[in-house]
Amino acid sequence: MREEVIENKKLKTEPNLRDYKKICETFSWKLAEKEVAWFPNKKINIAYNAVDKHVKTWRKNKVALRWIGKNWSPDNPKKETRDYTFLELSLLSNRFANILKKLKIKKGDKCFLFLPRVPELYTSFLGIVKAGAVAGTMFAAFGPCGLKDRLQNSGAKILITNGELKKRIYKIENDLPDLKYVIITDGKTESGHRFAEIDYRKEMNEASEKFNVKKMKPDDHAFMLYTSGSTGKPKGVIHSHKAILVEHMTSKWVLDIKDGDVYWCTADPGWVTGVAYTIFGPWSNGATEVVYEGRFDPEIWYSIIEKYKVSVWYTAPTAIRMLKKAGDVYKKYDLSSLRHLCSVGEPLNPEPIRWGLRAFGLPFHDNWWQTETGGILIANYPCLPIKLGSMGKPIPGVTVGIVDDNGNEMPTGKVGNLAIRPNWPSMMKEIWKRPKKYKSYFKKNWFITGDLAMKDKDDYIWFIGRADDLINTSGERVGPFEVESALIEHPAVIESGVIGKPDPLRGEIIKAFVILKENYKADKKLENDIKLFVKRRLAGHAYPREIEFVKALPKTKSGKIARRILKAKELGLKIGDVSTIENY
Ligand code: ATP
Ligand code: MG
Numbered sequence: 001m002r003e004e005v006i007e008n009k010k011l012k013t014e015p016n017l018r019d020y021k022k023i024c025e026t027f028s029w030k031l032a033e034k035e036v037a038w039f040p041n042k043k044i045n046i047a048y049n050a051v052d053k054h055v056k057t058w059r060k061n062k063v064a065l066r067w068i069g070k071n072w073s074p075d076n077p078k079k080e081t082r083d084y085t086f087l088e089l090s091l092l093s094n095r096f097a098n099i100l101k102k103l104k105i106k107k108g109d110k111c112f113l114f115l116p117r118v119p120e121l122y123t124s125f126l127g128i129v130k131a132g133a134v135a136g137t138m139f140a141a142f143g144p145c146g147l148k149d150r151l152q153n154s155g156a157k158i159l160i161t162n163g164e165l166k167k168r169i170y171k172i173e174n175d176l177p178d179l180k181y182v183i184i185t186d187g188k189t190e191s192g193h194r195f196a197e198i199d200y201r202k203e204m205n206e207a208s209e210k211f212n213v214k215k216m217k218p219d220d221h222a223f224m225l226y227t228s229g230s231t232g233k234p235k236g237v238i239h240s241h242k243a244i245l246v247e248h249m250t251s252k253w254v255l256d257i258k259d260g261d262v263y264w265c266t267a268d269p270g271w272v273t274g275v276a277y278t279i280f281g282p283w284s285n286g287a288t289e290v291v292y293e294g295r296f297d298p299e300i301w302y303s304i305i306e307k308y309k310v311s312v313w314y315t316a317p318t319a320i321r322m323l324k325k326a327g328d329v330y331k332k333y334d335l336s337s338l339r340h341l342c343s344v345g346e347p348l349n350p351e352p353i354r355w356g357l358r359a360f361g362l363p364f365h366d367n368w369w370q371t372e373t374g375g376i377l378i379a380n381y382p383c384l385p386i387k388l389g390s391m392g393k394p395i396p397g398v399t400v401g402i403v404d405d406n407g408n409e410m411p412t413g414k415v416g417n418l419a420i421r422p423n424w425p426s427m428m429k430e431i432w433k434r435p436k437k438y439k440s441y442f443k444k445n446w447f448i449t450g451d452l453a454m455k456d457k458d459d460y461i462w463f464i465g466r467a468d469d470l471i472n473t474s475g476e477r478v479g480p481f482e483v484e485s486a487l488i489e490h491p492a493v494i495e496s497g498v499i500g501k502p503d504p505l506r507g508e509i510i511k512a513f514v515i516l517k518e519n520y521k522a523d524k525k526l527e528n529d530i531k532l533f534v535k536r537r538l539a540g541h542a543y544p545r546e547i548e549f550v551k552a553l554p555k556t557k558s559g560k561i562a563r564r565i566l567k568a569k570e571l572g573l574k575i576g577d578v579s580t581i582e583n584y
Pocket of ligand 1: 227232366451
């Protein structure tokens, strides 16, 4: 495909990272250590860094969290919003930490949150970490099976949930021998269960606002998250307190957060983005953040940006594609407060970037990372031109290699395993209870990510696909991403998922599942037209020989196309773990 480059000319402000090359040459993680707040003897607490350190500064009374409830509408904005300053977050999380102390929670104990995006989710998360325990999250849409897997594997002692969601826990309580307490945020407690139920409001009222934040070693465990389950059973990834180094620096360099910004990360804290880039990095930089409890809705989303003057927006390709699908709705809103847009979670095809330019006058800046990396590692920066379809360049202090299956580096322009030198501070500490799995990530002093990529002559990294998804057709290797990107440039196509389908002649053929825009008729003529369109854009072998028109694609609850489900269904294979898949 022809290379398309956008200069970041329309910047409204000078970026935090001004000279990428120079910073890369001079930066070391030792320098970043000066940016975080340490206790004596090199002790640290990631929650203290995110919130409490500001209480000693002018930011004390600055709004940290602007919470917007699910029933919010532009006509009754006051009714469903609540503001919390850094001081208020600090005191509320202190109270919660005191509840945990009373329950005799110890360093390293796992405390899980199973809540919608309500303020208690954020304050309790911080309180757990301040108490020296390990905070874990579970997306509020999980059913009993997904919950059982996570609570059993983690051995969680405490669960914080609400009166509605706790009913799902009752169904599996006999399988959770480690669970001692369930803290209910919004209502009456019951007795007669295997665990004791605790009234959050009552305990919070009685708890002291004063708490001595636990001083932890940089490598002590702080939080735990399960991966999205795109490729199989979700892994329980453990992170340490020093992950803040990467989360702080990247919130500055990549998200470009400044004091005057209103920042909105649309990810749920059930996934790593909603933790690292709602709770840790941006707050550590003193950001005022918007959190919206409700579901995706283009009109509401645009209203929030307009009403609260969101300036930095971090979202995901699936949301961008859905906003595009909603058409011209954005024209009804004043979105001029936006100044910087970022995207993560899945490959960002060039077409949504072009649409962003049309709709907001700004490009989405793609960046790459995974639960295991604990923070953004590759990104497009405000200070560098964007090559559409590329994930950008490594963050300063991080070395990215493209290596073969034996861990040897490959030449520029060749596709190989995306690998990272394992010396960045937010690298996972463990895959919980799966030491062999953890070990399998490392080869010849590289951390192998499981993704395939290519580095070009300017050191931009191009995502090719997950190693499991690569298609081998007629001896050529094709990544689903480039085929999907070409497909959605066809005027009739809104979204697509591409897999390799075994074929006796070609090894595999490319099969595409395609969602059409409204008003297009799924027929043979359109199918041939789409095939030809992709063939012209890519190469003779890299077009879908089979197209199936579908109404929806299987997706993870975090919004990623689940190609393994498409493949398993196509081949009549067992589908495997579906705890993170929508509507399964
Ligand atoms: P699992 O590991 O359970 O299969 P997952 O890999 O989807 O699920 P996450 O850790 O949430 O779990 O996602 C990280 C993965 O998402 C990356 O390894 C990559 O495949 C994909 N990803 C994230 N950001 C990008 C991006 N900007 N471009 C392409 N792919 C991305
Ligand atoms: Mg993964």
